[in-house]
Amino acid sequence: MKVAVIGASGYTGAELIALLCQHDKISICDLVVSENSESTGELFSTLHPKYLGICDLPLKAFSEQWFEQTVNEIDAVFFATPHEFSADWAHAFVEKGVKVFDLSGGFRLKNSDDYPKYYGFAHQHLSTLAQAQYGLAEWYADDIANSQIIAVPGCYPTASLLALKPIINQGLHLDNSLIVVNGISGVTGAGRKAALATSFNEVSLTPYNILQHRHQPEISQEAHAQVIFNPHLAPYKRGLLSTVTLPLNEGVTSADINQAFINAYKNTPLIRLVGAWPKIDNVAHTPFADLHWKVDEEKQVVVVSCAIDNLLKGAASQALQCANLSLGLPSHYSLIKNTLIKESLPKGAKV
Numbered sequence: 001m002k003v004a005v006i007g008a009s010g011y012t013g014a015e016l017i018a019l020l021c022q023h024d025k026i027s028i029c030d031l032v033v034s035e036n037s038e039s040t041g042e043l044f045s046t047l048h049p050k051y052l053g054i055c056d057l058p059l060k061a062f063s064e065q066w067f068e069q070t071v072n073e074i075d076a077v078f079f080a081t082p083h084e085f086s087a088d089w090a091h092a093f094v095e096k097g098v099k100v101f102d103l104s105g106g107f108r109l110k111n112s113d114d115y116p117k118y119y120g121f122a123h124q125h126l127s128t129l130a131q132a133q134y135g136l137a138e139w140y141a142d143d144i145a146n147s148q149i150i151a152v153p154g155c156y157p158t159a160s161l162l163a164l165k166p167i168i169n170q171g172l173h174l175d176n177s178l179i180v181v182n183g184i185s186g187v188t189g190a191g192r193k194a195a196l197a198t199s200f201n202e203v204s205l206t207p208y209n210i211l212q213h214r215h216q217p218e219i220s221q222e223a224h225a226q227v228i229f230n231p232h233l234a235p236y237k238r239g240l241l242s243t244v245t246l247p248l249n250e251g252v253t254s255a256d257i258n259q260a261f262i263n264a265y266k267n268t269p270l271i272r273l274v275g276a277w278p279k280i281d282n283v284a285h286t287p288f289a290d291l292h293w294k295v296d297e298e299k300q301v302v303v304v305s306c307a308i309d310n311l312l313k314g315a316a317s318q319a320l321q322c323a324n325l326s327l328g329l330p331s332h333y334s335l336i337k338n339t340l341i342k343e344s345l346p347k348g349a350k351v
Ligand SMILES: NC(=O)C1=CN([C@@H]2O[C@H](COP(=O)(O)OP(=O)(O)OC[C@H]3O[C@@H](n4cnc5c(N)ncnc54)[C@H](OP(=O)(O)O)[C@@H]3O)[C@@H](O)[C@H]2O)C=CC1
Pocket: 006, 007, 008, 009, 010, 011, 012, 013, 032, 033, 034, 035, 036, 037, 038, 039, 062, 079, 080, 081, 082, 083, 085, 103, 104, 105, 153, 154, 155, 188, 189, 190, 191, 192, 193, 310, 311, 314, 315
Protein backbone atom coordinates (compact mmCIF):
# COMPACT_ATOMS: atom_id res chain seq x y z
CA MET A 1 0.00 0.00 0.00
CA LYS A 2 1.49 3.36 -1.07
CA VAL A 3 0.60 6.14 1.34
CA ALA A 4 0.97 9.84 2.06
CA VAL A 5 0.91 11.36 5.54
CA ILE A 6 -0.48 14.88 5.92
CA GLY A 7 0.53 16.49 9.20
CA ALA A 8 4.03 15.01 9.15
CA SER A 9 5.56 17.74 11.30
CA GLY A 10 3.20 17.11 14.23
CA TYR A 11 3.39 14.66 17.12
CA THR A 12 0.94 12.01 15.95
CA GLY A 13 2.19 12.31 12.36
CA ALA A 14 5.77 11.67 13.50
CA GLU A 15 4.78 8.60 15.54
CA LEU A 16 2.80 7.26 12.61
CA ILE A 17 5.67 7.77 10.17
CA ALA A 18 8.01 5.86 12.48
CA LEU A 19 5.54 2.94 12.51
CA LEU A 20 5.04 3.07 8.73
CA CYS A 21 8.82 2.99 8.17
CA GLN A 22 9.09 -0.40 9.84
CA HIS A 23 6.03 -1.88 8.07
CA ASP A 24 6.91 -4.27 5.24
CA LYS A 25 3.61 -3.93 3.36
CA ILE A 26 3.30 -0.15 3.38
CA SER A 27 5.58 2.37 1.69
CA ILE A 28 5.56 6.12 2.20
CA CYS A 29 5.29 8.22 -0.98
CA ASP A 30 4.99 11.68 0.48
CA LEU A 31 5.18 13.53 3.79
CA VAL A 32 3.11 16.67 3.83
CA VAL A 33 2.72 19.74 6.06
CA SER A 34 0.40 22.74 5.87
CA GLU A 35 0.43 25.10 2.92
CA ASN A 36 2.44 27.78 4.77
CA SER A 37 4.36 25.55 7.15
CA GLU A 38 7.73 26.70 8.45
CA SER A 39 8.88 23.12 8.00
CA THR A 40 8.36 22.93 4.22
CA GLY A 41 11.51 21.66 2.52
CA GLU A 42 13.11 20.38 5.71
CA LEU A 43 13.88 16.71 6.09
CA PHE A 44 11.57 14.83 8.44
CA SER A 45 14.65 13.72 10.37
CA THR A 46 15.90 17.30 10.75
CA LEU A 47 12.63 18.24 12.42
CA HIS A 48 12.46 15.01 14.45
CA PRO A 49 16.15 14.01 14.94
CA LYS A 50 15.13 10.82 16.72
CA TYR A 51 14.40 9.43 13.24
CA LEU A 52 17.74 10.35 11.63
CA GLY A 53 18.71 7.44 9.38
CA ILE A 54 15.22 5.99 9.75
CA CYS A 55 13.22 8.46 7.68
CA ASP A 56 15.06 11.24 5.84
CA LEU A 57 12.29 12.20 3.40
CA PRO A 58 11.59 15.90 2.75
CA LEU A 59 8.42 17.61 3.98
CA LYS A 60 6.24 18.98 1.17
CA ALA A 61 3.65 21.74 1.47
CA PHE A 62 0.03 20.77 0.92
CA SER A 63 -1.61 22.47 -2.09
CA GLU A 64 -4.27 21.70 -4.67
CA GLN A 65 -1.44 21.14 -7.11
CA TRP A 66 0.14 18.56 -4.74
CA PHE A 67 -3.26 16.87 -4.47
CA GLU A 68 -3.69 16.66 -8.29
CA GLN A 69 -0.16 15.34 -8.78
CA THR A 70 -0.29 12.75 -6.02
CA VAL A 71 -3.82 11.45 -5.71
CA ASN A 72 -3.46 8.90 -8.52
CA GLU A 73 -0.11 7.68 -7.15
CA ILE A 74 -1.29 6.61 -3.70
CA ASP A 75 -3.60 3.96 -2.25
CA ALA A 76 -4.19 5.63 1.09
CA VAL A 77 -3.74 8.90 2.93
CA PHE A 78 -3.38 9.53 6.67
CA PHE A 79 -4.57 12.87 8.02
CA ALA A 80 -2.76 13.87 11.23
CA THR A 81 -3.99 17.44 10.87
CA PRO A 82 -6.47 19.80 12.53
CA HIS A 83 -10.07 18.52 12.40
CA GLU A 84 -11.40 21.11 9.97
CA PHE A 85 -8.67 20.42 7.41
CA SER A 86 -9.47 16.72 7.12
CA ALA A 87 -13.22 17.47 7.21
CA ASP A 88 -12.68 19.70 4.15
CA TRP A 89 -10.30 17.49 2.17
CA ALA A 90 -10.99 13.81 2.93
CA HIS A 91 -13.89 13.58 0.45
CA ALA A 92 -11.59 14.57 -2.43
CA PHE A 93 -9.39 11.51 -1.77
CA VAL A 94 -12.37 9.21 -1.21
CA GLU A 95 -13.86 10.27 -4.57
CA LYS A 96 -10.62 9.25 -6.28
CA GLY A 97 -10.68 5.80 -4.65
CA VAL A 98 -7.95 6.59 -2.09
CA LYS A 99 -8.53 5.18 1.41
CA VAL A 100 -8.58 7.74 4.17
CA PHE A 101 -7.40 7.20 7.74
CA ASP A 102 -8.25 10.36 9.65
CA LEU A 103 -6.56 10.76 13.05
CA SER A 104 -8.48 13.97 13.70
CA GLY A 105 -12.08 14.33 14.85
CA GLY A 106 -13.27 15.45 11.40
CA PHE A 107 -15.38 12.31 10.80
CA ARG A 108 -16.07 10.81 14.23
CA LEU A 109 -19.47 12.26 15.09
CA LYS A 110 -22.55 10.92 13.30
CA ASN A 111 -24.72 13.86 14.30
CA SER A 112 -23.48 16.69 12.07
CA ASP A 113 -25.17 19.27 14.37
CA ASP A 114 -22.51 18.44 16.95
CA TYR A 115 -19.75 19.86 14.73
CA PRO A 116 -20.58 23.56 15.20
CA LYS A 117 -21.24 22.93 18.91
CA TYR A 118 -18.15 20.91 19.81
CA TYR A 119 -15.68 21.62 16.98
CA GLY A 120 -16.56 25.19 16.04
CA PHE A 121 -17.28 24.57 12.35
CA ALA A 122 -20.17 23.29 10.25
CA HIS A 123 -19.36 20.05 8.42
CA GLN A 124 -19.53 20.58 4.65
CA HIS A 125 -19.34 16.94 3.51
CA LEU A 126 -22.26 15.10 5.02
CA SER A 127 -22.29 12.11 2.66
CA THR A 128 -18.60 11.41 3.39
CA LEU A 129 -19.37 11.84 7.10
CA ALA A 130 -22.17 9.27 6.78
CA GLN A 131 -19.77 6.89 5.00
CA ALA A 132 -17.08 7.13 7.69
CA GLN A 133 -16.47 4.11 9.92
CA TYR A 134 -15.40 4.67 13.52
CA GLY A 135 -11.98 3.01 13.87
CA LEU A 136 -11.99 1.44 17.33
CA ALA A 137 -9.92 -1.48 16.08
CA GLU A 138 -10.82 -4.16 18.63
CA TRP A 139 -14.55 -3.56 18.26
CA TYR A 140 -15.20 -2.86 14.59
CA ALA A 141 -12.55 -4.89 12.75
CA ASP A 142 -14.79 -6.16 9.91
CA ASP A 143 -16.39 -2.79 9.22
CA ILE A 144 -13.00 -1.08 9.29
CA ALA A 145 -11.64 -3.63 6.79
CA ASN A 146 -14.45 -2.82 4.36
CA SER A 147 -14.57 0.97 4.63
CA GLN A 148 -13.03 3.62 2.48
CA ILE A 149 -12.82 6.25 5.21
CA ILE A 150 -11.92 5.54 8.81
CA ALA A 151 -12.39 8.00 11.65
CA VAL A 152 -9.61 6.97 14.03
CA PRO A 153 -10.92 7.52 17.58
CA GLY A 154 -9.70 10.27 19.89
CA CYS A 155 -7.28 9.41 22.68
CA TYR A 156 -9.70 9.78 25.62
CA PRO A 157 -12.51 7.96 23.76
CA THR A 158 -10.18 5.04 22.94
CA ALA A 159 -9.30 4.38 26.58
CA SER A 160 -12.83 5.14 27.81
CA LEU A 161 -14.61 2.93 25.28
CA LEU A 162 -12.25 0.00 25.81
CA ALA A 163 -13.28 0.20 29.48
CA LEU A 164 -17.03 0.79 28.95
CA LYS A 165 -17.99 -1.41 26.02
CA PRO A 166 -17.52 -4.90 27.50
CA ILE A 167 -20.01 -3.95 30.24
CA ILE A 168 -22.49 -1.82 28.30
CA ASN A 169 -22.64 -4.12 25.26
CA GLN A 170 -23.65 -7.00 27.56
CA GLY A 171 -26.35 -4.85 29.19
CA LEU A 172 -24.75 -5.27 32.64
CA HIS A 173 -24.97 -1.57 33.59
CA LEU A 174 -28.04 0.12 35.01
CA ASP A 175 -29.92 1.79 32.14
CA ASN A 176 -30.15 5.59 32.23
CA SER A 177 -27.76 5.76 35.19
CA LEU A 178 -24.99 8.31 35.65
CA ILE A 179 -21.81 6.98 34.02
CA VAL A 180 -18.78 9.05 34.98
CA VAL A 181 -15.58 9.06 32.92
CA ASN A 182 -12.48 10.70 34.41
CA GLY A 183 -9.59 11.15 31.98
CA ILE A 184 -6.01 12.32 32.55
CA SER A 185 -3.70 13.10 29.65
CA GLY A 186 -0.06 14.08 29.27
CA VAL A 187 0.78 17.32 27.51
CA THR A 188 1.56 15.82 24.08
CA GLY A 189 -2.22 15.32 23.88
CA ALA A 190 -2.46 19.00 23.04
CA GLY A 191 -0.17 18.73 19.99
CA ARG A 192 3.19 20.29 19.13
CA LYS A 193 2.17 23.89 18.55
CA ALA A 194 3.28 26.23 21.34
CA ALA A 195 0.54 27.50 23.66
CA LEU A 196 0.64 29.23 27.04
CA ALA A 197 -1.58 26.64 28.74
CA THR A 198 0.81 23.81 27.82
CA SER A 199 4.11 25.63 28.37
CA PHE A 200 6.55 24.13 30.92
CA ASN A 201 5.99 26.82 33.55
CA GLU A 202 2.22 26.80 33.33
CA VAL A 203 1.38 23.08 33.27
CA SER A 204 -0.07 21.76 36.51
CA LEU A 205 -2.59 18.97 37.17
CA THR A 206 -5.97 20.52 36.42
CA PRO A 207 -9.41 19.68 35.02
CA TYR A 208 -10.26 21.49 31.79
CA ASN A 209 -13.18 21.82 29.35
CA ILE A 210 -15.50 20.29 31.97
CA LEU A 211 -19.00 19.54 30.58
CA GLN A 212 -18.02 20.85 27.14
CA HIS A 213 -15.21 18.64 25.83
CA ARG A 214 -15.71 17.32 22.27
CA HIS A 215 -14.93 13.78 23.41
CA GLN A 216 -18.13 13.62 25.50
CA PRO A 217 -20.45 13.20 22.47
CA GLU A 218 -17.91 10.82 20.88
CA ILE A 219 -17.82 8.55 23.94
CA SER A 220 -21.63 8.68 24.36
CA GLN A 221 -22.19 7.89 20.68
CA GLU A 222 -19.98 4.81 20.68
CA ALA A 223 -20.89 3.58 24.16
CA HIS A 224 -24.62 3.99 23.36
CA ALA A 225 -25.04 5.65 26.76
CA GLN A 226 -24.85 9.19 28.09
CA VAL A 227 -21.68 9.92 30.04
CA ILE A 228 -20.24 12.77 32.09
CA PHE A 229 -16.66 13.26 30.91
CA ASN A 230 -14.06 15.00 33.10
CA PRO A 231 -10.73 15.58 31.28
CA HIS A 232 -7.58 16.53 33.21
CA LEU A 233 -4.22 17.78 31.98
CA ALA A 234 -1.23 16.34 33.87
CA PRO A 235 2.40 17.51 33.99
CA TYR A 236 4.06 14.70 32.04
CA LYS A 237 4.66 14.12 28.36
CA ARG A 238 3.00 10.91 27.27
CA GLY A 239 0.22 8.63 28.35
CA LEU A 240 -3.45 8.77 29.23
CA LEU A 241 -5.58 7.15 31.87
CA SER A 242 -9.35 6.87 31.80
CA THR A 243 -11.24 5.66 34.88
CA VAL A 244 -14.94 4.97 34.45
CA THR A 245 -17.65 4.34 37.05
CA LEU A 246 -20.86 2.50 36.15
CA PRO A 247 -23.81 1.49 38.34
CA LEU A 248 -24.66 -2.17 37.66
CA ASN A 249 -27.96 -3.99 37.28
CA GLU A 250 -29.20 -5.81 40.36
CA GLY A 251 -27.61 -9.24 40.69
CA VAL A 252 -24.62 -8.57 38.40
CA THR A 253 -21.58 -10.10 40.09
CA SER A 254 -17.84 -9.64 39.95
CA ALA A 255 -17.64 -12.94 38.05
CA ASP A 256 -20.05 -11.57 35.40
CA ILE A 257 -17.83 -8.54 34.86
CA ASN A 258 -14.65 -10.68 34.71
CA GLN A 259 -16.29 -12.87 32.08
CA ALA A 260 -17.45 -9.86 30.05
CA PHE A 261 -13.86 -8.56 29.81
CA ILE A 262 -12.42 -12.01 29.02
CA ASN A 263 -14.99 -12.56 26.27
CA ALA A 264 -14.47 -9.10 24.80
CA TYR A 265 -10.68 -9.24 24.67
CA LYS A 266 -9.65 -12.88 24.41
CA ASN A 267 -8.45 -12.50 20.81
CA THR A 268 -7.01 -9.00 21.00
CA PRO A 269 -3.26 -9.06 21.69
CA LEU A 270 -2.97 -5.29 22.18
CA ILE A 271 -5.45 -5.26 25.06
CA ARG A 272 -3.93 -6.50 28.32
CA LEU A 273 -6.18 -7.43 31.22
CA VAL A 274 -3.73 -6.69 34.00
CA GLY A 275 -3.72 -7.88 37.60
CA ALA A 276 -3.31 -4.46 39.23
CA TRP A 277 -4.43 -0.89 38.53
CA PRO A 278 -2.79 0.21 35.24
CA LYS A 279 0.08 2.67 35.11
CA ILE A 280 1.01 5.18 32.43
CA ASP A 281 4.66 4.06 32.57
CA ASN A 282 3.69 0.52 31.58
CA VAL A 283 2.07 1.65 28.31
CA ALA A 284 3.92 4.84 27.31
CA HIS A 285 5.73 4.31 23.97
CA THR A 286 3.76 1.08 23.37
CA PRO A 287 0.62 0.23 21.34
CA PHE A 288 -1.00 -1.55 24.33
CA ALA A 289 -4.07 -0.71 26.39
CA ASP A 290 -3.95 -2.00 29.99
CA LEU A 291 -7.27 -2.60 31.78
CA HIS A 292 -8.16 -3.41 35.37
CA TRP A 293 -11.45 -3.21 37.27
CA LYS A 294 -13.13 -3.75 40.63
CA VAL A 295 -16.75 -4.49 41.48
CA ASP A 296 -18.55 -3.57 44.71
CA GLU A 297 -21.40 -6.09 44.86
CA GLU A 298 -23.07 -4.31 47.80
CA LYS A 299 -23.22 -0.94 46.08
CA GLN A 300 -23.73 -2.59 42.66
CA VAL A 301 -21.04 -0.51 41.03
CA VAL A 302 -17.95 -1.20 38.91
CA VAL A 303 -14.87 0.98 38.43
CA VAL A 304 -12.70 0.27 35.39
CA SER A 305 -9.40 1.91 34.53
CA CYS A 306 -7.61 1.89 31.18
CA ALA A 307 -4.13 3.26 30.39
CA ILE A 308 -2.79 3.94 26.89
CA ASP A 309 -0.16 6.03 25.15
CA ASN A 310 -2.17 8.96 23.77
CA LEU A 311 0.04 9.27 20.67
CA LEU A 312 0.06 5.51 19.91
CA LYS A 313 -3.06 3.53 20.89
CA GLY A 314 -4.77 6.94 21.20
CA ALA A 315 -3.79 7.92 17.63
CA ALA A 316 -0.91 6.57 15.46
CA SER A 317 -0.76 2.86 16.32
CA GLN A 318 -4.55 2.60 16.25
CA ALA A 319 -4.48 4.24 12.79
CA LEU A 320 -1.98 1.56 11.74
CA GLN A 321 -4.25 -1.14 13.21
CA CYS A 322 -7.00 0.20 10.93
CA ALA A 323 -4.66 0.20 7.91
CA ASN A 324 -3.63 -3.38 8.70
CA LEU A 325 -7.28 -4.44 8.79
CA SER A 326 -7.95 -2.80 5.45
CA LEU A 327 -4.99 -4.78 4.03
CA GLY A 328 -6.52 -8.01 5.35
CA LEU A 329 -3.79 -8.33 8.01
CA PRO A 330 -4.25 -8.91 11.75
CA SER A 331 -4.64 -5.48 13.36
CA HIS A 332 -1.49 -5.89 15.47
CA TYR A 333 0.68 -6.69 12.41
CA SER A 334 4.08 -4.97 12.62
CA LEU A 335 3.19 -3.55 16.05
CA ILE A 336 3.93 -6.59 18.22
CA LYS A 337 4.99 -10.16 17.53
CA ASN A 338 3.14 -11.80 20.40
CA THR A 339 -0.19 -13.25 19.26
CA LEU A 340 -1.07 -14.98 22.53
CA ILE A 341 -4.76 -15.86 22.75
CA LYS A 342 -6.09 -15.11 26.23
CA GLU A 343 -8.59 -17.69 27.37
CA SER A 344 -8.27 -16.66 30.99
CA LEU A 345 -6.92 -13.81 33.06
CA PRO A 346 -3.12 -13.56 33.38
CA LYS A 347 -1.53 -15.80 36.01
CA GLY A 348 -1.66 -14.20 39.44
CA ALA A 349 -4.28 -11.69 38.34
CA LYS A 350 -6.68 -10.70 41.08
CA VAL A 351 -9.56 -8.63 39.80
N1 LIG B 1 -1.86 14.56 20.30
C1 LIG B 1 -2.67 13.54 20.60
O1 LIG B 1 -2.49 12.85 21.64
C2 LIG B 1 -3.77 13.18 19.69
C3 LIG B 1 -4.12 13.98 18.61
N2 LIG B 1 -5.16 13.63 17.81
C4 LIG B 1 -5.57 14.44 16.67
O2 LIG B 1 -4.64 14.23 15.60
C5 LIG B 1 -4.48 15.43 14.86
C6 LIG B 1 -2.99 15.82 14.90
O3 LIG B 1 -2.65 16.02 16.25
P1 LIG B 1 -1.17 16.35 16.72
O4 LIG B 1 -0.21 15.54 15.96
O5 LIG B 1 -1.17 16.29 18.19
O6 LIG B 1 -1.06 17.89 16.27
P2 LIG B 1 0.23 18.78 16.00
O7 LIG B 1 -0.20 20.16 16.30
O8 LIG B 1 1.39 18.21 16.70
O9 LIG B 1 0.45 18.63 14.42
C7 LIG B 1 -0.49 19.09 13.48
C8 LIG B 1 0.02 18.82 12.10
O10 LIG B 1 -0.95 19.28 11.15
C9 LIG B 1 -0.34 20.16 10.23
N3 LIG B 1 -1.30 21.18 9.82
C10 LIG B 1 -1.76 22.23 10.56
N4 LIG B 1 -2.65 22.95 9.84
C11 LIG B 1 -2.73 22.33 8.64
C12 LIG B 1 -3.43 22.61 7.45
N5 LIG B 1 -4.27 23.65 7.37
N6 LIG B 1 -3.22 21.83 6.38
C13 LIG B 1 -2.40 20.75 6.43
N7 LIG B 1 -1.70 20.42 7.55
C14 LIG B 1 -1.88 21.21 8.62
C15 LIG B 1 0.83 20.77 10.98
O11 LIG B 1 1.78 21.25 10.04
P3 LIG B 1 2.63 22.60 10.27
O12 LIG B 1 2.43 23.01 11.69
O13 LIG B 1 4.03 22.24 9.96
O14 LIG B 1 2.06 23.58 9.35
C16 LIG B 1 1.31 19.55 11.75
O15 LIG B 1 2.08 18.71 10.92
C17 LIG B 1 -5.38 16.48 15.50
O16 LIG B 1 -6.61 16.49 14.85
C18 LIG B 1 -5.55 15.95 16.92
O17 LIG B 1 -6.74 16.42 17.46
C19 LIG B 1 -5.82 12.44 18.00
C20 LIG B 1 -5.53 11.62 19.05
C21 LIG B 1 -4.48 11.94 19.99
